[in-house]
Every structure is written in C-alpha cells, then in structure tokens.
Amino acid sequence: MKGVDDGMDAGGASGREVRVENRLLTQAVAALTAQGCRVSVAGSVGEALAFVARVAAGKRRAVLSRGEAGEEIGVAGFLAGQGLSVWRCGETPGKTVQACLEADLGVTGAQAVAVETGTIFLAEEGGEARLVSNLPPTHLVVAGAECLAPDLAGALAMVRRLSRDVYGRPLVRYVSAISGPSRTGDIGMQLVPGMHGPREVAVLLLARTCRTG
C-alpha cells in the first residue's frame, strides 16, 4: 500500500481529489480481496512491475488485450523480459482464440471498477477481452485509479459515458462484469475456484503517482 498516501499534489490534483481516490482505493482493495482477488495498489511503476512479476512467476505464455493502463507501464515488454512468450491481441487476427486457449496468463485493463461489490468492468467493441479474461487460468487486471466508481450504478454510468464518447454508441458491444475468480459449488456445494474461467484473478491498481513519478 506504499504510495497511496504520499500522492499529494500529484499530477496537479487537488488534495480533495487525492483523498477521494485514496478512500476509494482502500475500499476497492477490501472488496476485491473479499471477492477472492489478489490485489495490489502501486504508487510507482517499479512497484507495479514487481507485482506483475509475482503474478507471472512460473507462467510461460501470456496474452494481452489492448489495455490502456498496462501499456502505460510497459507490461508486455516486461513480461517478455521475464521470459514469457507474449501474444498481443490484434497482432494476427484469427489466432486470438488459439493463443488464449494456450496461455496461462491473460492480461487486460479495466474500464470501470465498482468498489462496493469489488466488480471489474471490461467494456469493448472487439470481444478480445472476453477471451483473455476467461480462458487462461490466471487473469491479471491492470487498472488506473481513475476508473474506480463507488458502486454498480456508478460503474455503469462510466461504461455508458465511454460508449458515447469513444464509440459514439449508446452502449459498446460487449461488457463483462467480473467479481472474483470463476467458481462452482456444483459438487456437494463445496466452493471450488476455476471452473471454466480463471481460478486466480489478480488486480493491480495504479495510483495517480504511477503516472507522474
């Protein structure tokens, strides 16, 4: 959690904005953890990549959807440097599904996070994030703190705004709202993670300071 509280003045933000961000970050960590996610807040690029390294340890193949936050801190290059084979969606259309089926790590961004329920929203036109976040056994979300919304209604409003502003449509083609790892209780009501989707969801939240320092 280092770095969350020392962001005063970062990026020209007012003290109030920073306090709001910090409060949301704290709540997000609690809610995401309660949903069974592995969560980290990074105050710097170095901290962020250190978490990525921990999540990627032992993994061999990563697929990445186009995600603003991940690109900003150079996740793809970093993973390649860690010895993983890295496949970026959009590189060779038509191969995405195969790449996702073979990968053991899927990396996406997030367009909104509903803090109250610990729900990650992926909103997209292409549909790649649906595959990247569902087929590999580990899903890593890299999200900027600016996409935190207090609750589901707030997150939906963000998705609506993005749809209008970026795509000029009332709603983007696909929205996936993810609350924790895939799970099933269908055998004897014993809850087990990782039925069809990932058994591990790791969430990296980038504080404002990541962008400036």
Added chain:
Amino acid sequence: MPKSVFDRRIEAALADVAGAAGRQKALSLICPDIQAARQRHPPLSERLRRIKAESMSRLPELLDQAVTALTVNGCRVFLAADAGAARDYIGGVVQGGVLVKSKTNVGKEIGVDGYLAARGVTVVETDLGDRLNQLDHGTASHPLAPAIHLPLSRVRELLARESGRDLPEDVAELVRAARESLRPHLAGADTGLTGANAIAADTGAVVLMENEGNIRAVTSLPAVHIVVAGITKIVPTLEDAVTVVEAASVFGAGQDLGTYMSVITGPAPEGHPGPREVHVVLLDNGRLRALAGGWGEAFYCINCGGCLNFCPVYRVLGGRFGHRYIGGIGVVQTALTETVAASTDAGLWACLSCGRCTDACPAQIDIPELIGRLRAGIVQERPSIGRRLVRGLLGDQARLSRVLRVVRRLTGPLWEERPARRALRPRLGVSRLLPAPRVRPAVPSAGRAHAVVYAGCLTGTCYPEVGAAALRVLSRHGVAAKWPDREPCCGLPLWNAGDREGACALARRNISFLTAFDGPVLTLCATCGDTLKNFYPRWLAGDPWQEQARRLSGRVRDLTAFLADDLTLGGIAGTDSWPVAYHDPCHLRLGLGVTVQPRRLLQACGRMVETADRCCGFGGPAGWRHYPMAAAVGDEKLARVGAKTLATACPGCMAALTDGLDRLGRAVAVRHVVELVDEAGL
C-alpha cells in the same frame, strides 16, 4: 379413486431418498446466505417490482423497441409465437455438429434438447451441475445446485468415464477434470445456446449472469450464438436489466452479484474473434395473451429460484412440484404457457398458501393468489350442487356443528384418536386431519359485551375448550366478551378450494354479522384472523362492501396479540418449568406479523420456549387432496420438536400437528396458547 398424475409424482418424490438428502443440504446452506444478503440490500426488491410492473404493462411497446435495437446491433431476431415455431427456427440455424449450451428455462419450455438431439446435433451442457446430470441421464434437483443429489462417488465415476482416466474422490481434482473435459467441446463447438436473464429494450442488450464462466465461453467461442428468451424478459433499460441480475443474485443465491455478468449487444465485428451471428429468439407462447388476461404478475418472475428454498412443498417434493418451471410459480407458468390440465399434473392443488414464496420473492409475486385464481377457473366450470351444499353448511356455525355431530353419531368409531381410525376418515369424504366434533361447553356469556370472540369453525366445532379458555382469561381481566354461536365460516376454505363467489358471500355475511357487535373482533384462529383482516378488503375490491370490509379489518385483533399488548397479565416467576415448543402459524407470522406476543405469553406462563419454524402442512385443500405430501411437510416440522408440549395459535395447525404426532406415535400434547395462559391462572 385412481391415483392422479401428481399423486404418482408425490410417491416418486417421497421414495427418492438421495434427492431429498441433497436438497436438504442445499437448502440448509443457501437459505442463511439469502437471508443475510437480503438484509444488505433493503431497497432492491421494491426497485425490481417497480421495473417488472412497468415492463409488463408496457410490454408490446418495449418488445417493438427491443426488436429494433437488437436488429440495429446486428442481431437476427425471431419472434416465436409458440414452442414449435421457436424449435423450427433453431432447427433452421443449427444444421448439425456440436452445440454447447448453458442453463435456459425457455430452452426447457420449448423442449430444445430433445428436438436437437433427434436431429443429430450433439448437445453438451456446460454448467457443471447440468453436465453431471446429463452424463447421469438425470434431472436437476435444485436450480442453483442441480446435481446436489449425486454422491461424490457417483460424480467421480461419471467424470472418470468422461475424461478416460482414473480420478480421486477430491472435489478440486474433479472440478479440474471437468474443466479439462469440457474445454474441447467449447473450443470446437459450432453453436452456443443460452437464455437471458434480461434484455434491455433501450440498448438491445442481452444480459446474462453466472458463476462458472461457461456462459462467457458459450457466447464467445462458437461462430453462432443463439439466445432463447421469453418476451417477458424485456425491461426498459440496461440499468433495469442490471437490477434484475442483482436481484437474482441476492434473492436466488445469497450473493451481492454473480461472479460474471455478460452484456452482449451483437455479433463480433469483422476481424475480431467471436460469433459471426447472434440470433435472438423471443418466445411468446401464451405470454401476451396471459398479460392481456390480467396475469402480468406471473411474469414478474426473474427465475431466480429464491422462492423454492423456502417452500414447504418444494422441500418434500423437489423438482416434482412444478413442470418445466419448478415450484408454485412454475405451476402458474405451466398453466399460462401450456394448459391448466398440465398445471394440475404439476401440483396445482398442492400449494399450502403459506405465503413463504411471496416473502422470499424479489418481485413480491403473490403466488398463492395466482394459484387460487387458477383453481377458481376450474371450479367455476364444474356443476354447482356440491358447492351450494358446502356454502350452506359453512354459513352458520350452529348448523355446521349440528350436522357434524350427527355425522359423528352415525360413524362413531371413526373418530377415535387412533391412526387406523384416522386413516378411515377420508372414506367419508372428510380429511383425516379433522378432529372429532365436540359439543360446545356452556360458557357464561357477558351481558353487555365490549369485545367479540371470533373463534372460527374449527374451534367452535372441534376445539370448543379453546374458546371457553379465551373467555375465562378475558373475563379475569375485565374484558366482557361475547362468543356468538351462529357466526359464518370466514370463507378461506372455499377461497382456497376455488369457490371465490362462495367465499365472498361468506365475507359479506361475516361483515354484517360482526357489525352487530361492539369493540374489537378477537380471533383465535390465525387463518380466520388473516382472512378477516387482510383478505376481505382484497376479495371485495371494487365491491360495494369493500368500505365496510376495511372498517371491519381495523377492528380485527389476534387474541394472543391482544392479550400480550393490551392487557397486563403479570406472570409466573422463574422459567424453570418444563419447556414448550411454539409453532408459528404461517397466517400469524407472515400474514398478521404476530410472532413475539405468543412467545411472551408462554414465557409469562413460566414456560421455556423452543421455536420450531416450518409449515404444519394443513394449508389449503392439500391436506385431503394430497395427504402423503401434507404429511411429509408435517413430519419435517415435527422432527424439530423436542418438547412434550407443542403450543400454537391456530386450530388448523393444531389439527394437523395432532394428526402428525399420532402418525409418528409421539406423545406430545398440542395446545392453544390461550389454554396454557388460562391454566396458569393469568
């Protein structure tokens, strides 16, 4: 009498021990979660009900809007008038190959599995529980835990056979094996078939919720995605659709939100992975007609399954209560989308009208009322001679008592309190639950009364000592009360049996009968109390008598509530005497909201109170129409009673509990709370 289809289903259900055990386990785990989740989301139910009410009242217009929006998004929309049309359309799209599917109720409604299989399509269920049932050739036993009835050893066997290797009896390992064996099906499938939790008319968005991720795979891997949904799944906006999903999570699964919510608006764009075609099959199958006929509330249902968890009939029968849609609401939907005859086979006469479903339902659907309306439709078409006879009998308690006493004289031995004798009572056309009719003891009647005791038929004819005890307690506290002997029956038995006209006639008679007395109307029977207070104004809606019904409603008090709240009873010091179990009558707890007062009275009597919540099994006509089922409901209840005295505040419950204890050979005394208060000298 030959056994009805439903009676045979009851037999099969009661013989299915593994199913019952699985269900009990599921219910015991799910119910507390749901109750806790509800507490965290107090306004959700109101919001959902408003959305669904609006959606159903504007459905034709919303349907147009949704079709346009979906089409603009690139979906191919097909409006299916009935199940056959929906199947044919799907058959035209799916020409063979592998079809992966997720849970869909409408799929069940149109019988899509069998239809596709017969056409050579390989249908693969992807939800783990459904897949296990598919491999086992079995059916779902609970909507949330469909394969809960399968023991671990059987699950291991099924998955080992499927994956072609030996597996340990370890749940995590078995889940991994299931994941691995289903992946190739998903990756290689030609078509994906899903339902929809909701469809948003404003955006043409299909909204789906789940925990496993199978729906996400089914909707993103195959080249063709088919959505089948009832037209009643349409809501005005995306935000409304999300409320539907939230409500289903909270009320159906006890989660704040399901793990995955997928919002899908159309096929994948060129150059991107995902379905090239998205077909949306919107099924009418009687829905528009039902809406026009005033059955809109039946389609407020979001299929969360929440009601089942609390339904006493589901508890004992499982999925055999209902048809393609399970439970009381399933019975109603069967009648509206198929036929009333099919709903009879599904258990139309099994509902006990306890009201637990309405309490558990996020859309607050009054399921017992819908079932009652269906029954009324059937009864109206039958000859009316029998109905008139019963109405006449119930119109005057003194007459009813006389007739019952004559019956008793003629058939004396039948009324001995022995199981073998009880079993003979149905031969006479009376329920074996019915206690022996007794003469009312002479009770000193107050000269100028300022309260009237409405004891109810069952108290008056079979438990007169309860009425006498009530009068004694009241007079000890200076309340001069009158217990008239010619009061009419409250009418609920007729209402539940489908004779609404007769019930309303009795309501009017009671209203004018009770206007002749001053002061509060004190009820000794929870069912009568709920009827007089809550049902009359509803039954007589739009009737010239409604205003008077409202006035009467304001005077009605349950006797235990009156004693505990309005009088100073004192009490016996210490609570070290023998314990008593208290049975909450459904009409008292859920109907009148009276729960603490009878307990307070029992404590004042120096009794330690155990609680044994559950329905007694007596409600509605089920007690005599489907006795084995009602008995199983009662057994469940009685298994939770340890005390030697069982107190309650409803003669109907007393009759059912007494019969049950008799059947089980248990020596437990069944008493009305007011009798214990009287004996304690309070």
